Every structure is written in structure tokens, then in C-alpha cells.
Amino acid sequence: MTAAPLLEVEDLRIDLDDGARRVAAAEGVSFRISRGETFGLVGESGCGKSITALSLIGLLRPPLSIGSGVIRFEGREIQHLSAAAQRDLRGNRIAMIFQEPMTALNPVSPVGRQIAEMFVLHKGKSWREANQLAVEALASVRVPAPERRVHDYPHQLSGGMRQRVMIAIALACGPDLLIADEPTTALDVTVQAEIIELMRNLCAERGTAILMISHDLGLVANVCRRVAVMYAGRIVEERGSADIFRAPAHPYTQGLVDSLPRLGSRAALGRTRLKEIAGVVPAITSFPDGCRFNPRCAQASDICRTNAPTADFLEAGGLVRCHHHA
Amino acid sequence: MKLRANLVIGGALFALAILVGLLAPWLAHTDPVLDANLMNAEEPPSWTWWFGTDGQGRDIYSRVVYGARISLTVGIVSQLINSVIGVALGLSAGYFGGWWDDVVNALTNLMLAIPSLIFALAIMAVLGPGLTSLLIALGLTNWSFTCRIARASALSLRSQGYVQAATVLGYGDFRIMFTQLLPNMLGPLIVIGTLGMGSAVLSEAALSFLGLGVRPPFPSWGSMLSEARDQITTAPWLSVFPGLAIFLTVLGLNLLGDGLRDSLDPQSRSRRT
Ligand SMILES: Nc1ncnc2c1ncn2[C@@H]1O[C@H](COP(=O)(O)OP(=O)(O)O)[C@@H](O)[C@H]1O
Ligand code: SF4
Ligand SMILES: [Mg+2]
Numbered sequence: 001m002t003a004a005p006l007l008e009v010e011d012l013r014i015d016l017d018d019g020a021r022r023v024a025a026a027e028g029v030s031f032r033i034s035r036g037e038t039f040g041l042v043g044e045s046g047c048g049k050s051i052t053a054l055s056l057i058g059l060l061r062p063p064l065s066i067g068s069g070v071i072r073f074e075g076r077e078i079q080h081l082s083a084a085a086q087r088d089l090r091g092n093r094i095a096m097i098f099q100e101p102m103t104a105l106n107p108v109s110p111v112g113r114q115i116a117e118m119f120v121l122h123k124g125k126s127w128r129e130a131n132q133l134a135v136e137a138l139a140s141v142r143v144p145a146p147e148r149r150v151h152d153y154p155h156q157l158s159g160g161m162r163q164r165v166m167i168a169i170a171l172a173c174g175p176d177l178l179i180a181d182e183p184t185t186a187l188d189v190t191v192q193a194e195i196i197e198l199m200r201n202l203c204a205e206r207g208t209a210i211l212m213i214s215h216d217l218g219l220v221a222n223v224c225r226r227v228a229v230m231y232a233g234r235i236v237e238e239r240g241s242a243d244i245f246r247a248p249a250h251p252y253t254q255g256l257v258d259s260l261p262r263l264g265s266r267a268a269l270g271r272t273r274l275k276e277i278a279g280v281v282p283a284i285t286s287f288p289d290g291c292r293f294n295p296r297c298a299q300a301s302d303i304c305r306t307n308a309p310t311a312d313f314l315e316a317g318g319l320v321r322c323h324h325h326a
Numbered sequence: 327m328k329l330r331a332n333l334v335i336g337g338a339l340f341a342l343a344i345l346v347g348l349l350a351p352w353l354a355h356t357d358p359v360l361d362a363n364l365m366n367a368e369e370p371p372s373w374t375w376w377f378g379t380d381g382q383g384r385d386i387y388s389r390v391v392y393g394a395r396i397s398l399t400v401g402i403v404s405q406l407i408n409s410v411i412g413v414a415l416g417l418s419a420g421y422f423g424g425w426w427d428d429v430v431n432a433l434t435n436l437m438l439a440i441p442s443l444i445f446a447l448a449i450m451a452v453l454g455p456g457l458t459s460l461l462i463a464l465g466l467t468n469w470s471f472t473c474r475i476a477r478a479s480a481l482s483l484r485s486q487g488y489v490q491a492a493t494v495l496g497y498g499d500f501r502i503m504f505t506q507l508l509p510n511m512l513g514p515l516i517v518i519g520t521l522g523m524g525s526a527v528l529s530e531a532a533l534s535f536l537g538l539g540v541r542p543p544f545p546s547w548g549s550m551l552s553e554a555r556d557q558i559t560t561a562p563w564l565s566v567f568p569g570l571a572i573f574l575t576v577l578g579l580n581l582l583g584d585g586l587r588d589s590l591d592p593q594s595r596s597r598r599t
Contacts, residue, residue: 059493091496098494103487108509117505122496169495 004075005032006176006209007056012069014051014060014233016284025064025284026052026233035176036207038200040220040241042256043230046281049213052230053179056211057094058086073177092122095170097163099182104166105154111165112138112150118172137168141198160191167199171208178203181213196223217256221245226318229253232281232292239318249320251297252277291323299324333585339578343571347394354388359543368561378563380553389545390567396546397575400460401527407465408526409519412472417503417511419473420480430473437470443529450538460539464526472518479511486510513590517583524579531572547572 012029015022026048033039041049054060056071058078071078073089081089090096098104106114115137116130125133131150138146141164154162163183170178180199184192200223203210214220220227221241228238229252237250248254255277279296282288291309294300301324309321346353355376363383371378377386419430437445446463453459480503483489489506497505527547533539534548542549547568554564 057494087496087498089496090494096494098487098491100487104491106488106492106506106510108512109505117497117501118495121501166491 004072006035006037006074007033007211008070008072008075009052009056010070010072012052012055012071013067014048014055015065015067017063017065018285019063022067023284023287024067024233026230027067029069029230029233029235031228031235031238033177033209033211036204036209037226038203038210038212038224040224040227041211041213041230042215042217042220042227044215044277044281046283047230048233049230050181053096053181053211053213056179057090057096059090088122091118091170091175092173093175094177094179095173095175096179096181097166097170097183099185102154102159102162102186105162107154110151110153111157112152115150115165115169115172118169122173133172134168137172138165140171140202141165141168143168159187160195163187163191163195164198167195167202171202171206174206175208177209177211179211179213182215183212184219185214185216192219199223217244217253218260229256232287233284234292234321236293236322237318237320239314239316239320243316243318247326249314249318249325250322251299251325252293254326255296291321330585330588332581333589336578336581336583336585339574340582343394343398343575343578346391347398350391350395354385354391356385356388358384358389358392358545368557370561371563377567378561380561380564381557386550386563386567389550390547390571393545393547393550393568393571394575396457396540396544397527397530397548397572400457400464400530400546401523401575401579403461404464404468404526404530405519405523407461408467408469408522409472409515411466412469413476413508413515415469416473416476416478417480417507420477421484421499421503421507427477430477434470434473434477437467442467442470443532446529446533447536447538450533455538455541457540460530460533463533464529468522468525468529472515472522475514475518476511479514480507483507483510514587517587517590520579520583520586524576524583527572527576527579 009032010030012026013024014026016025029052031039041052043049051060051064055066056078060066066079073094078086078089105111112131112134115134116127119125119130119133120127134150135146138149143149143161143164157165183199184195187195196219199210210223212220212223217227221244224241226239227241227244228235229250230236231252237244237248237253239249244253245257248257259276277296282292282295288295288305290306291297291300291304294304297304303323309323311319311321312325313319366375366379366383368381369375369379375385375387377390379385415430415433419427445467449463449466450459453462483506489502492502492506530539530546531548531551534546535552537552540546540549542553550568551565554561554568557564
């Protein structure tokens with residue numbers, strides 16, 4: 001008997017209701033995350049990563065809604081939980097950090113108070129205990145002099161420090177799953193590495209699973225054991241991150257890998273231009289028929305323009321959706 | 327917060343009025359009600375009678391000093407009631423939206439359509455004169471601007487990252503309204519509250535002048551003006567000093583409100599730059 005996975009998403013479809021009609025902003029999205037696992041979701045901006053994340057915590061708001069599919073957290077279907085039960089999951093069992101550490105903190109509240117609020121809200125602590133725990137939480141994300149820093153307002157902290165505070169808030173209640181949506185995109189490159197390292201270590205220590213979302217395949221593959229690549233609302237490839245790097249099966253993944261600078265390569269040394277994928281992600285309302293990648297794909301053939309590819313399960317594990325995959 | 331002339335002068339005038347009200351028993355020379363003596367009726371201002379005396383020989387200075395208590399109590403308490411009502415309605419309307427927002431909007435428009443003094447007058451007519459009725463009448467009729475501001479702020483703050491982050495972290499609606507929205511709209515609310523206090527002091531004077539406010543013989547600035555009406559040519563000091571008290575207090579509150587608005591304006595806050 002195998003234990004139920006921590007998070008299970010089955011055939012999720014997210015509808016966008018633009019008043020006149022319903023279109024699928026995402027469809028056929030399925031993946032599983034086990035306890036303590038690190039799972040990545042990659043794709044260019046506008047592919048549907050963030051709305052997928054929001055659907056997991058029951059926070060899609062009109063015009064977006066869950067059209068069909070099942071999301072189970074510890075075997076319980078999230079959509080069917082009461083509003084109060086959903087709220088109790090959020091922040092307590094499933095936490096999330098965002099791209100903008102600049103705006104995700106309340107500007108008129110000291111950061112210590114914002115951390116402490118989590119203990120009061122979800123763990124029923126008194127403010128006295130909670131304030132003490134906030135100092136410890138700030139220390140755990142390696143903020144120097146935490147007992148003084150708790151009194152600081154967000155504007156007194158650098159971007160990196162703020163993101164540390166966000167991590168402290170997110171991990172305060174010891175969640176089982178941390179969703180990190182582009183957690184370092186707004187930060188300097190040097191700070192990025194520190195933050196990622198910190199997040200990964202803290203989650204590994206505590207057995208917190210990570211769902212890492214980014215447009216940066218290199219970053220995700222570095223942190224996560226498995227990676228799903230999303231394109232125009234569909235998962236096009238899902239594999240172990242080492243495999244996906246070594247031998248990307250889907251032309252889109254191939255494009256993502258080729259656009260990354262490699263250590264020691266000519267591109268990394270600035271001698272040749274990095275390859276980019278030509279074109280842009282289509283808008284939800286104008287997804288092409290067949291494979292949605294076909295207007296940008298060099299391997300596209302007639303069938304690609306009419307039939308959406310189904311999932312092929314690879315021998316080495318994982319799956320890919322492409323008529324002509326490697 | 328930068329110190330500005332209007333902030334300093336307004337704050338000083340308002341603080342002075344508050345101090346006078348608080349220290350009235352020590353500042354007043356005589357009892358404002360009981361120490362009537364027809365022997366020195368209608369004395370003009372002098373070293374003995376700083377602001378002169380009225381037709382019953384009561385010391386105007388002492389009555390103005392005690393009058394501060396009633397004027398300021400009405401100003402502060404009724405504005406507090408207005409602020410609580412306006413914030414509760416506006417904040418929830420802006421945050422929840424939907425039918426509740428429509429209801430609050432309709433109510434606000436109704437309140438804005440009726441001049442608040444007329445509305446207060448109607449309430450006073452039902453409740454009868456007296457301090458409590460004054461507080462109720464003025465407290466229920468001047469919340470529409472507060473409500474508008476709270477609603478507009480809630481609407482714009484609702485899409486802020488930290489409000490969404492709070493939702494993601496499992497905050498309930500009321501926790502979001504109290505911890506994320508309210509503290510971030512306090513600046514404009516304080517400004518409008520200060521200005522509202524000024525207009526409440528004026529309204530108290532107006533209602534008392536019309537005989538609907540505080541009952542004589544207790545002194546309020548408005549009721550003193552009312553009593554002084556007939557002697558305005560023979561004993562002008564009877565109306566000049568309470569009038570001056572009203573003028574300075576309302577001026578102070580308006581300057582303070584303006585000064586706070588300038589200082590609390592995020593664009594001019596130096597720490598943001
Ligand atoms: N509130 C919304 N209303 C309408 N369309 C939206 C909304 N949120 C996201 N979308 C659309 O859904 C698609 C996926 O968005 P998103 O999940 O944010 O992409 P990603 O996170 O991968 O960059 C985009 O085309 C975006 O325009
Ligand atoms: S299905 Fe066709 S168009 Fe789509 S990625 Fe594969 S080859 Fe390209
Ligand atoms: Mg996104």
C-alpha cells in the first residue's frame with residue numbers, strides 16, 4: 001500500500017469567463033507531489049503557472065474558475081472544503097510566497113508583527129508567545145539581529161531581506177507544502193542564489209514539499225527533483241530534472257534548454273547569442289488548434305495543426321505531449 | 327513628518343481649546359451658572375471682568391471657558407460616532423463589493439443629498455434638546471464623507487500585494503480589513519475626522535443658537551450667542567467672545583486637518599523617497 005500523495009491534481013481545467021464565452025485558460029493539468037518532494041513548474045510568462053498555483057489553494061477569482069478536475073490535498077478534495085476549512089489550509093498547511101517582496105508585506109506594520117500574526121491566526125498563540133516565536137522565525141531565515149529587526153518596517157529592509165521575511169512568514173506554521181511563484185525574479189542575481197539556497201535548506205530540514213514556479217528552467221531544475229513544463233495552459237513534458245536537461249523530449253523544452261547559458265559554452269562567455277524561441281505565447285482566446293506550440297515549432301507537421309497530442313509515457317519515466325517527440 | 331505652519335498653528339489652537347476645557351474649574355474665575363449677580367450686570371470687559379458680564383451679571387470669561395467643555399465634547403464625540411459609522415460602512419462596502427456596496431452607496435448618496443444640519447435638526451426635533459440628543463443627531467448625520475473615503479481606499483487597497491498575500495496566508499475577511507486595510511487608510515481618515523470635528527463644533531453652535539442644543543443656563547458657545555442676540559448693539563462683548571472661541575477652535579481644526587493632509591500625503595513623506 002502506498003500512502004496518498006500530498007498533493008494530487010487530476011485533469012484540472014481552469015475556465016476564463018470573459019462575459020461572452022468560457023475559454024480554457026488551462027486544461028488537462030495533472031501532477032502529483034509527494035511529502036517532502038520538490039516539484040517544478042516551468043514555462044514562459046503567460047503559460048498559466050500562476051493561475052494553476054492559485055487554483056491549488058482555492059483562490060481563483062472571477063473571471064477565472066475551476067472548470068473541471070480534482071485537486072486533492074492529503075486525499076481531501078480542496079474544492080469541496082468549506083470556506084473556513086480552506087482558509088485553515090492556507091498559510092497553515094499550504095503556504096505561498098510571491099515574486100514581489102516589495103509589495104507583499106504590509107507597509108505600516110512591523111515585520112515581526114506580520115510574522116507573529118501567523119502564530120496567532122493558525123496556532124492560537126497569545127501575542128506574547130507569538131512575538132517570541134517571530135524572533136526565532138526571523139533568526140531561522142538568517143536575518144542578523146532578529147530581536148531588533150522584528151521592529152523594522154518593510155521599507156527599512158532590502159529586497160533580499162524582505163523575501164527572507166516572506167519565507168519566515170510562509171514557513172512560520174510549518175506547512176507541508178510551500179508554493180514559490182517566481183520567488184526570486186525581482187531580486188538581484190547574487191541575492192537570488194542565497195534565497196533559493198535558504199528556501200531549499202529550510203524545506204529540506206522540515207520535510208516541507210516545494211512547488212517551485214518559474215520561467216527559468218535552470219533555476220527550477222537546480223532546486224527540484226521533477227519538473228513539469230507548461231505551455232499555453234497545458235503540461236507538455238514532465239520528467240526528472242536531470243533527464244529533462246540532458247535530453248529534452250518536447251521541442252518547447254528543447255527551446256527552453258537551448259536558451260539557457262551553459263557553463264563554459266561560447267554563449268556563457270558572451271561570444272554567441274543565446275538561442276531564443278521565436279514568437280510569443282498565444283493569448284488564451286486565440287489558442288491555435290491542434291498542438292498549441294505549432295506556430296512556433298520547427299518540427300510541426302500537418303497533424304500538429306489539427307490534432308492535440310496526447311500524453312506519451314516515456315520508458316525512463318515521465319511523459320511528453322508531442323506527435324514527433326525525441 | 328515635516329512640521330508645517332498650518333499643522334503647528336492648528337495643533338496649538340486645538341490643544342489650547344482642549345486644555346481650556348480640561349482645566350476649566352481652575353481657569354474660570356466664577357461659577358458659570360450660579361454666580362449671577364444683577365449688581366454687576368452687563369459690565370464691559372475690564373480687569374475684573376476680562377470678557378465682561380451678561381445681563382444676569384455672570385462672568386463671560388468663565389462661561390466661555392466652561393463652554394469649551396460642551397463644544398469640544400460635542401465636536402469630538404459626535405465625530406467619533408461619525409467616523410466609526412463611516413469606516414464600518416465604507417470599509418466593508420469597498421472590501422466586499424456586490425449588493426452590500428450598492429446598499430451603502432445608496433445610503434451615502436441619500437445622506438449627501440440631505441444637508442446634514444437639516445437632518446440633525448429633524449432628529450433634534452424628535453429627541454428634544456439636550457447634550458445626548460446633540461451627540462446622537464450630529465453623530466448620525468455627518469459620516470458620508472468618511473464613508474466615501476474609506477470605501478475608495480478599500481477599493482484601491484484591495485488589489486495591493488499585501489492584501490492578496492494575507493488572503494493566501496489564510497487571513498479571514500475581518501482580519502484583512504483590520505490589519506491590512508484600515509491601518510493603510512488611517513491618514514485620510516484622520517484628516518477628514520479633524521475637519522469633521524470643526525464642522526461639528528459649528529453645527530453645535532448653530533443648533534444651540536436655534537435653541538435646540540444645550541439648554542440654558544449651561545453655557546455652550548452656541549447657546550451664549552443665542553442669548554446675546556438681543557444685546558448685540560448694547561453689549562457686543564456678549565457675542566464677540568463666544569464667537570471668537572468658535573472661530574479660533576474651528577480655524578484650528580481646519581488648519582490642523584490641512585496640515586495633517588499635507589504631512590500624511592505619501593508623496594511628500596520623505597522616508598518614501
Ligand atoms: N484575473 C485574470 N483575468 C483574465 N485573465 C487572466 C487573469 N489572470 C491571468 N489571466 C490570464 O491567464 C493566463 C495565464 O496567466 P498566469 O497564470 O499568470 O501566467 P504565468 O504565471 O505562467 O506567467 C495569461 O494569459 C493571463 O493573461
Ligand atoms: S506536436 Fe508538433 S507542433 Fe507540437 S511540439 Fe510536437 S512537433 Fe511541435
Ligand atoms: Mg506568474
